[in-house]
Amino acid sequence: MDLAYLWFWIVGVLFVGYFVLDGFDFGVGMSLPFLGKDEVGKRQIINTIGPVWDFNETWLIVAGACLFAAYPEWYASLFSGFYLALLLILLALILRGVSFEYRHQREGLRWKKGFDTMIVIGSVLPALLWGVAVANLVQGVPLDENHEYTGSLLTLLNPYGLLGGITLVLVLFLHGLYFIGLKTDGQVHQDAKRLATRVGFITVVVAAAFLIWTIFIAAAHEAPLLPLVIAAAALAAVALLLSMFFHTKEREGLAFTAGIFTVAFAVLTLWMSMFPNVMRSSTDVAFSLTIENASSTDYTLTIMSWAALIFLPLVLAYQGWTYWVFRKRVTRSRIEKAELVSH
Amino acid sequence: MDLLDPLLLARWQFGLTTLYHFLFVPLTLGMSVTVAIFQTVWYRTGDVKWLHLTRFFGKIFLINFAMGVVTGIVQEFQFGMNWSSYSRFVGDVFGAPLAFEGLMAFFFEATFIGLWIFGWDKLPKGLHLASIWIASIGAMLSAYIIIAANAFMQNPVGYQMAADGSRAEMNNFLEVVFNPIALAAFPHTIFAAFMFSSGVVIAAAAWHMARKRNIEMMRPALKFGLWGMIVAFAGTFLAGDQLGLVMVSTQPMKMAAAEALFNTACGADASFSIFSIGTPDGTGEIWSIRVPYLLSLLSTHTLDGCVEGINDLNAQYAAQWPDLAAQVDGVFNPVLWITYWAFRWMMGLGFLATFIAIVGLWLTRKNAKREVPRWAWSVAIWTAPLALVASLVGWVFTEMGRQPWIVFSLMLTEDGVSPSVPGWSVLISLVAFTAIYASLAVVEFGLILKTVHKGPDPLPEPGSTDAEPPALEDTPTTVY
Numbered sequence: 001m002d003l004a005y006l007w008f009w010i011v012g013v014l015f016v017g018y019f020v021l022d023g024f025d026f027g028v029g030m031s032l033p034f035l036g037k038d039e040v041g042k043r044q045i046i047n048t049i050g051p052v053w054d055f056n057e058t059w060l061i062v063a064g065a066c067l068f069a070a071y072p073e074w075y076a077s078l079f080s081g082f083y084l085a086l087l088l089i090l091l092a093l094i095l096r097g098v099s100f101e102y103r104h105q106r107e108g109l110r111w112k113k114g115f116d117t118m119i120v121i122g123s124v125l126p127a128l129l130w131g132v133a134v135a136n137l138v139q140g141v142p143l144d145e146n147h148e149y150t151g152s153l154l155t156l157l158n159p160y161g162l163l164g165g166i167t168l169v170l171v172l173f174l175h176g177l178y179f180i181g182l183k184t185d186g187q188v189h190q191d192a193k194r195l196a197t198r199v200g201f202i203t204v205v206v207a208a209a210f211l212i213w214t215i216f217i218a219a220a221h222e223a224p225l226l227p228l229v230i231a232a233a234a235l236a237a238v239a240l241l242l243s244m245f246f247h248t249k250e251r252e253g254l255a256f257t258a259g260i261f262t263v264a265f266a267v268l269t270l271w272m273s274m275f276p277n278v279m280r281s282s283t284d285v286a287f288s289l290t291i292e293n294a295s296s297t298d299y300t301l302t303i304m305s306w307a308a309l310i311f312l313p314l315v316l317a318y319q320g321w322t323y324w325v326f327r328k329r330v331t332r333s334r335i336e337k338a339e340l341v342s343h
Numbered sequence: 344m345d346l347l348d349p350l351l352l353a354r355w356q357f358g359l360t361t362l363y364h365f366l367f368v369p370l371t372l373g374m375s376v377t378v379a380i381f382q383t384v385w386y387r388t389g390d391v392k393w394l395h396l397t398r399f400f401g402k403i404f405l406i407n408f409a410m411g412v413v414t415g416i417v418q419e420f421q422f423g424m425n426w427s428s429y430s431r432f433v434g435d436v437f438g439a440p441l442a443f444e445g446l447m448a449f450f451f452e453a454t455f456i457g458l459w460i461f462g463w464d465k466l467p468k469g470l471h472l473a474s475i476w477i478a479s480i481g482a483m484l485s486a487y488i489i490i491a492a493n494a495f496m497q498n499p500v501g502y503q504m505a506a507d508g509s510r511a512e513m514n515n516f517l518e519v520v521f522n523p524i525a526l527a528a529f530p531h532t533i534f535a536a537f538m539f540s541s542g543v544v545i546a547a548a549a550w551h552m553a554r555k556r557n558i559e560m561m562r563p564a565l566k567f568g569l570w571g572m573i574v575a576f577a578g579t580f581l582a583g584d585q586l587g588l589v590m591v592s593t594q595p596m597k598m599a600a601a602e603a604l605f606n607t608a609c610g611a612d613a614s615f616s617i618f619s620i621g622t623p624d625g626t627g628e629i630w631s632i633r634v635p636y637l638l639s640l641l642s643t644h645t646l647d648g649c650v651e652g653i654n655d656l657n658a659q660y661a662a663q664w665p666d667l668a669a670q671v672d673g674v675f676n677p678v679l680w681i682t683y684w685a686f687r688w689m690m691g692l693g694f695l696a697t698f699i700a701i702v703g704l705w706l707t708r709k710n711a712k713r714e715v716p717r718w719a720w721s722v723a724i725w726t727a728p729l730a731l732v733a734s735l736v737g738w739v740f741t742e743m744g745r746q747p748w749i750v751f752s753l754m755l756t757e758d759g760v761s762p763s764v765p766g767w768s769v770l771i772s773l774v775a776f777t778a779i780y781a782s783l784a785v786v787e788f789g790l791i792l793k794t795v796h797k798g799p800d801p802l803p804e805p806g807s808t809d810a811e812p813p814a815l816e817d818t819p820t821t822v823y
Contacts, residue, residue: 009521022578040511043396045422046753050457050460050461050720051403051457051458051460051462052457054412054453054456054457055453055454055457056447057412057416058445058450058453058454060416061415061419061445061449062442062449062450064419064420064443065438065444066421066442066443066444066445066446068423068430068434068437068438068441068442069438069439069441069442070435070438070442070509071433071434071436072430072431072433072438072577073431075422075423075434075438076423076428076430076434076761077427077428078423078429079420079423079424079425079427080423080425080761080762080763081424081762081763083424083761083764083768084768084772086420086424087424087775089778090416090417090420091779092575093413093416094413094414094416094417094779094783096412097412097413098409098783099785100409101405101406101409102409102786102790104794105406105793107780131547139782146762148427148762148763149763161399168544181737189756207512221479238663240368251483288674296434296435296438296439297435297513299512299514299516300435300436300438300439300512300513301512303439303513303516304351304439307442307443307446307447309447311446311447311450312446312504315446315450315454318450318451318454319450321455322454322457323633325458325462325465325466326461326465342469
């Protein structure tokens with residue numbers, strides 16, 4: 001049974017990885033209506049995440065698969081229960097992914113504009129709905145005695161859930177803007193920095209409200225990890241403020257790093273609020289899915305643990321190396337040069 | 344028929360989205376290796392035409408790869424979304440391969456594809472070449488693991504039932520991974536994927552050859568494709584033969600359904616029908632063209648073997664699972680016209696594509712006196728769709744042939760569906776997936792055609808001193 005608890009943290013880390021990494025992809029996507037006055041600028045923005053968005057998104061696939069393997073009951077209840085929300089996320093991710101690949105395949109403003117719009121939808125919608133979904137897991141959802149979800153999509157769209165969604169959108173938007181600030185030059189770079197300052201202030205207010213509400217919920221549920229929840233929430237808040245501080249000091253690398261910690265601690269706050277439930281039943285707490293009653297057998301978890309032990313460090317190593325290979329800024333001149341070659 | 348039957352809708356959705364996903368998978372598998380080979384030749388010989396071919400087929404590969412990625416996520420989520428009872432039941436066994444696939448294969452594939460696309464001017468040549476090879480190995484690995492997971496549904500091994508009978512629990516991971524079905528189905532699938540990617544190479548090359556464009560580059564590409572098709576066919580055929588043997592011993596009903604064989608037959612009576620018309624109630628046969636002994640040969644590799652018939656198997660299963668027999672009205676066989684015809688189309692289309700390739704080799708041989716006629720180039724283009732459709736109907740056969748089981752001998756498909764998802768929700772998702780997938784297919788196909796028609800970058804003028812155009816070497820050529 002101890003392994004079941006270990007896997008609660010491993011799956012948590014995988015989701016932290018997903019929200020940190022694909023998180024700035026979402027933020028970059030959201031910025032398209034505001035930044036990049038011309039085509040070169042837009043391409044600069046998209047190319048900041050060009051080489052990496054695909055494997056960032058892969059974190060979701062791996063997190064989902066590990067959730068399935070470690071907690072089949074949780075996977076079954078969650079994915080069938082949140083059916084329409086997940087459908088919207090999937091459709092949005094499909095649109096975003098193909099848009100990155102397709103928008104540069106053809107000239108013409110309408111073609112490119114259409115795909116830009118889809119990138120924006122494909123970035124805002126998943127961020128919003130992931131926030132809604134995770135917040136609802138913290139708050140509890142209607143589950144019957146067979147662990148089947150008895151609510152609908154509208155059940156999820158309650159005030160706390162929506163606030164969670166909006167918070168995640170804002171946090172990731174800011175995260176993406178820091179990334180653009182770090183990775184571009186010229187007009188886009190300037191505009192991203194100005195926008196980040198404004199978005200930062202709104203984010204602080206909204207995120208503070210959400211984190212405090214989360215702490216109250218965790219306290220009401222008598223969450224065993226309440227002290228850790230409060231600590232993580234505080235660290236998320238500090239990291240957010242620090243990121244803004246570094247941002248105003250023009251320390252772009254540090255601002256983005258603090259942004260990473262903001263996302264990571266925010267996700268951890270929610271994750272630890274759930275413990276030891278994985279899907280709390282609001283119908284009757286006795287119907288809740290817990291780490292223990294949702295998990296796979298020790299045999300399966302042992303094999304999975306070895307796989308995670310061997311492959312996760314390897315994955316981190318070569319993905320880290322990839323970021324190092326693509327460490328340079330995506331400059332205007334680079335895009336312009338590439339354009340000359342392709343015509 | 345209830346339009347809002349969640350089971351029926353969920354099955355349609357899974358079938359459609361899976362087949363759609365599989366439009367892109369074989370090309371990803373086959374083309375990544377093809378591109379890697381082309382790039383290796385360039386790396387070793389320095390002959391610039393292979394660089395241009397690498398980049399040309401690389402573009403086609405990438406347009407296709409994006410679709411494979413985004414439609415793949417849907418597949419993983421669908422087990423939980425639409426088949427939650429199935430997921431609860433087999434998750435302890437079935438989840439682990441998916442997790443391995445992600446940790447071992449997907450990360451590799453996604454990361455190194457990114458390095459390859461964007462690394463032309465950033466990585467040393469050798470490392471850049473290595474990244475496309477690593478990406479294709481990742482793709483192969485993920486194909487193997489997902490086929491091993493699928494093999495559990497065909498032939499469950501390496502598990503025991505939980506004490507309360509609520510779920511299957513893994514007790515031997517290696518047995519799950521080295522399921523005999525997977526060991527045969529993997530090479531069968533991979534070689535079939537190479538048939539399709541060879542078909543695409545042939546088609547693209549033929550289109551240009553017919554117009555006498557880029558002949559210097561397209562001729563070697565064409566030869567590569569034609570030989571690739573023939574070699575891959577041989578591999579598909581041998582692995583398929585092996586898969587048939589394993590199938591007969593693990594899922595005899597599927598072989599009987601492939602042949603629409605109603606009564607157990609031995610020796611000369613175990614004949615293979617090329618064509619057959621059944622009785623309207625589907626329990627007998629009216630007329631058929633048959634090759635004696637062939638079914639015995641396929642199923643047992645002997646001339647005097649016996650092949651069990653559908654009626655006998657149904658009786659046997661009804662005795663073995665009396666409760667389930669009541670649930671399925673004693674019908675443990677799949678829909679016969681689907682399995683019967685899918686099996687024949689799979690083989691027939693594969694043969695046809697290979698036949699075209701053989702004729703192509705003859706027509707384009709070195710000392711050929713006659714010029715290849717225009718119509719022959721048009722026929723050559725058909726190798727690509729033929730090989731693809733053969734792969735698709737092969738999967739239709741495998742998965743429809745598994746029915747009415749979702750996991751053979753353990754769970755019926757109708758018991759695997761999500762109880763908490765209402766029919767209208769599934770209808771919404773089915774309509775949404777169909778609409779988006781259909782429009783993306785149009786865009787995708789258009790882009791591939793456009794890329795093919797545009798062709799590779801022209802080779803430098805003969806006599807020019809720089810072997811490699813500087814543009815390819817030090818500028819970013821593939822940015823979004």
